[in-house]
Amino acid sequence: MEIRRDGEIKVFPADSKTVDAIYHYPHLAHANLEPQNCTAVFKDGKLEMWVPSQSPGGGLNAVTQTLKIPRDTIKINVTRIGGGFGRRLMNDYMVECAVIAHRLNGPPVKVTWDRQQDFQHDFYRAGGWHHLRGRVDEAGKIEAWANHFVTFGLNNEEKPGMAADLGKGELPAGFIPNYLLERTILPTNMPFGFWRAPGSCAIAWVYQSFIDELAHAAKQDPLKFRLDLLAEEVKPANPKKPNKNRGGGYDRARMRKVLELAAEKADWGRKMPAGSGQGIAFHYSHSGYVAVVAEVTVDAKGALKVDRLVAGVDVGPILNLSGAENQVEGSMLDGLSAAWFQEVLLSEGSVKNIGFDQYPMLRMAQAPKVEAHFLQSDSPPTGLGEPALPPTAPAVCNAIFAATGKRVRNLPFLKEKLSRA
Numbered sequence: 001m002e003i004r005r006d007g008e009i010k011v012f013p014a015d016s017k018t019v020d021a022i023y024h025y026p027h028l029a030h031a032n033l034e035p036q037n038c039t040a041v042f043k044d045g046k047l048e049m050w051v052p053s054q055s056p057g058g059g060l061n062a063v064t065q066t067l068k069i070p071r072d073t074i075k076i077n078v079t080r081i082g083g084g085f086g087r088r089l090m091n092d093y094m095v096e097c098a099v100i101a102h103r104l105n106g107p108p109v110k111v112t113w114d115r116q117q118d119f120q121h122d123f124y125r126a127g128g129w130h131h132l133r134g135r136v137d138e139a140g141k142i143e144a145w146a147n148h149f150v151t152f153g154l155n156n157e158e159k160p161g162m163a164a165d166l167g168k169g170e171l172p173a174g175f176i177p178n179y180l181l182e183r184t185i186l187p188t189n190m191p192f193g194f195w196r197a198p199g200s201c202a203i204a205w206v207y208q209s210f211i212d213e214l215a216h217a218a219k220q221d222p223l224k225f226r227l228d229l230l231a232e233e234v235k236p237a238n239p240k241k242p243n244k245n246r247g248g249g250y251d252r253a254r255m256r257k258v259l260e261l262a263a264e265k266a267d268w269g270r271k272m273p274a275g276s277g278q279g280i281a282f283h284y285s286h287s288g289y290v291a292v293v294a295e296v297t298v299d300a301k302g303a304l305k306v307d308r309l310v311a312g313v314d315v316g317p318i319l320n321l322s323g324a325e326n327q328v329e330g331s332m333l334d335g336l337s338a339a340w341f342q343e344v345l346l347s348e349g350s351v352k353n354i355g356f357d358q359y360p361m362l363r364m365a366q367a368p369k370v371e372a373h374f375l376q377s378d379s380p381p382t383g384l385g386e387p388a389l390p391p392t393a394p395a396v397c398n399a400i401f402a403a404t405g406k407r408v409r410n411l412p413f414l415k416e417k418l419s420r421a
Contacts, residue, residue: 001182001184001185001214002135002180002181002182002404003166003168003181003183004168004173004179004180004181005180006115006173006174006176006177006178006179006180007144007177007178007266009099009128009144009146009178009179009180010144010177010181012133012134012144013135016217017135017136017137017217017218018133018134018135018217019132019134019210019213020132020133020218021131021132021148021407021409022129022130022131022132022409023129023130023132023205023206023207023209023210023409023410023411024127024128024129024130024263024411024417025127025128025156025202025206025410025411026127026342026343026411026412027124027125027126027127027190027343027344027373028124028127028195028338028342028343028344029078029119029122029124029351029359029407030037030083030084030085030086030087030122030123030125030193030195030343031119031304031342031356031359031361032082032083032084032087032088032118033082033083033119033160034052034081034082034083034316035112035113035114035115035117035118036051036087036092036112036113036117036118037051037052037092037110037111037112037113038051038052038071038093038094038096038097038110038111039051039097039108039109039110039111040097040098040100040101040108040109040269041052041106041108041109041191042098042101042102042104042105043068043105043106044114045069045073045076045103046073046074047063047067047069047072047073047074047098047102048075048076048077049074049075049076049077049094049195050077050079050081050145050212051077051078051091051094051097051279052075052078052079052080052081052084052317053078053081053083053088053091053094054077054081054086054088054089054090055085055086055089055090055091056078058089058091058292059076059091059095059357060074060076061096062091062094062095063091063095064097065096066098066099066258067099067102069097069102070324076162083146084194085195085334086123086193086194086195086196086198086350087122087193088246089193089194090193091099092121092124093111096111097109097110097111097148097228097333097342098156098260099157100299112278115355116354116355116358117140117393119351119353119354119355119359120350120351120354122193122344122351123162123191123192123193124162124191124192124193124195124343124344125163125171125192125195125198125201125202126151126152126160126163126188126202127152127161127202127367128149128151128152128164128202129149129150130147130148130149130150130206130210131147131148131150132145132146133146133204134210134213134214134217134299135144135269135348136142136214136217136218137231140219140220140225140231141176141218141228141365142172142176142211142214142217142229143176143177143178143194143231144176144177144178144179145172145178145179145180145197146179146180146181146182147180147181147182148182148183149166149170149181149182149183149184149186149380150183150184150185150186151164151165151166151183151184151185151186152164152185152186152188152190152192152408153187153188154183154186154187154189155187155188155189158185159185159325161188162190162193162194163189163193163194163195163198163199164192164199165183165199166181166199167199167202168181170203170207171284172207172211172229173241173301175229175230176229178408182397186294194386195384196285196331196334196386196389197285197331197387197389199268199284199285200265200285200286200386200389200390201335201338201389201390202347203390204281204283204285204301204341204390204391204394204410205392205393205394205397206394207247207394208394208398208399208408209281209394209397209398209407209408210284210346211225211226211379212281212394212398212401213281214224216401217307218227219270221269222279222280222398223259223263223268223269223280225324225405226259226280226282227256227259227260227275230252230256230259230369231252231256233358234343243266247415250274250284250289251289251379254289254314254375254377254379255282255284255289255291257281257289257312257375258282258289258291258312258313258314259280259312260310260374261291261312261373261375262280262291262292262293262310262373263280263291263293263310263312265293265310265312265373266278266295266310267294267373268280268293270296271405272299272402275297275299275300275403275404275420276295276296276297276298276403277295277296277396277399277400277401277402277403277404278293278295278402279293279294279296279395279396279398279399279400279401279402280292280293280294280395280398281391281392281393281394281395281398282391283387283390283391284387285386285387285390286382286383286386286387287315287382287383287387288313288314288315288382288383288384288386288387288388289301289313289314289387290311290312290313290314290321290328290388290390290391290393291311291391292309292310292311292312292388292392292397293308293309293310293395294306294308294309294310294392294395294396295307295308295309295399296396296397296400296403297311297393297403298400298403298418298419298420299403300355300419301357301419302417302419302420303342303379303416304400304413305347305366306340306366306368306396306416307326307369307393308368308369308371309332309333309336309367309368309370309371309392310370310371310373310387311328311332311370311371311372311373311391312373312375313328313372313373313374313375313386313388314374314375314377314379315381315382315383316377316378316379316380316381316382316398317376317377317378317381318374318376319381321374323373324374324384326374327384327385327388328370328372328384329370329386330387331385331388331389331392332370332388333362333367333370333371333392334393335389335392336362336389336392336393337361337415338393338411338412339360339364339392339393339396339397339411339412340357340366340396340412340413340414341359341360341361341414342360342361342412343360343411343412344413345358346375353354356360356413358400371406372399393411394415397413402414403420404418404419404420405420406418
């Protein structure tokens with residue numbers, strides 16, 4: 001299915017100025033440290049609940065519809081949350097507890113899922129594939145870009161699953177003259193949901209990695225290539241309404257400034273030892289402008305060490321600097337952990353990896369030095385829990401290429417052979 005077409009997409013010549021690549025990323029679980037839980041009491045026709053929910057209003061609606069009881073007979077107490085990341089927007093565990101309490105009619109009920117249940121009954125981040133073809137012209141600019149995007153949707157619906165789509169306005173749409181986006185939906189019964197920086201968490205890795213490939217095809221510095229891409233917006237022949245949440249309709253000057261800020265703080269372009277490299281990436285999500293520079297070292301046997309992550313950020317004025325730093329640093333480490341180690345494995349219709357021993361997290365000894373640098377712009381303030389995660393994985397993978405000459409096109413990159421040639 002064709003989603004967007006600008007200009008003309010012709011046959012891509014098989015030469016050094018054309019890049020043809022397939023990228024794949026897996027399903028992910030939320031893996032909250034605190035598994036799903038809820039406490040409830042139904043007595044004298046009234047229901048009171050204690051629940052760690054990111055969407056108590058949605059949970060209230062779901063409980064009301066399930067039990068067929070008036071809204072004003074339900075009281076919800078929202079507790080602190082031991083990890084949400086989008087999982088606790090889905091209140092299935094809340095409804096489960098309410099139904100049990102309603103049937104018992106009197107005794108308090110506490111429902112706590114064990115770790116296996118938590119992994120096997122998630123609303124997962126959808127995996128996907130992208131067959132990308134791109135070409136640079138003699139001046140080193142992107143002249144054509146085509147992407148066949150393969151994603152997942154529920155069997156009874158002809159649309160992508162929750163947060164499994166790709167917006168029409170995703171950069172570089174609108175920034176190059178010839179652009180094509182096609183989409184295929186694979187049917188599945190697997191439930192999908194919002195995972196930190198929904199959509200952007202996967203798309204940024206694919207697109208910023210492929211932009212890096214095109215920069216090398218153009219024989220240009222990856223930072224300069226990105227700054228040039230953002231210098232002047234192309235007016236396509238048939239413009240579409242941009243997706244302002246994930247990639248379109250944003251201020252190019254703000255993104256250029258965070259690229260320059262991250263590059264300056266990381267001392268971009270300095271000579272690196274053998275087996276070490278720098279990578280850079282940027283992404284716009286949830287109204288936040290973030291660029292990340294990664295520095296990595298890969299030894300002769302292929303062992304990876306991520307040495308440093310440096311972020312340049314513009315989300316408007318920063319009032320609580322320590323809180324902002326925590327958000328950005330945690331986002332980068334979360335994005336690194338997912339890209340390096342994590343994937344949901346399926347076997348005979350169920351999730352196979354059911355514990356942290358089979359779904360590893362970044363350990364403290366593996367964590368790099370992280371830095372967050374902010375532009376105190378006059379723009380309206382926006383949220384900061386999402387935007388720093390998406391550009392982290394591509395920055396690391398681009399640094400791996402700089403260190404080894406090997407391009408990572410499959411996640412998690414724990415499975416990639418990175419030994420230097």
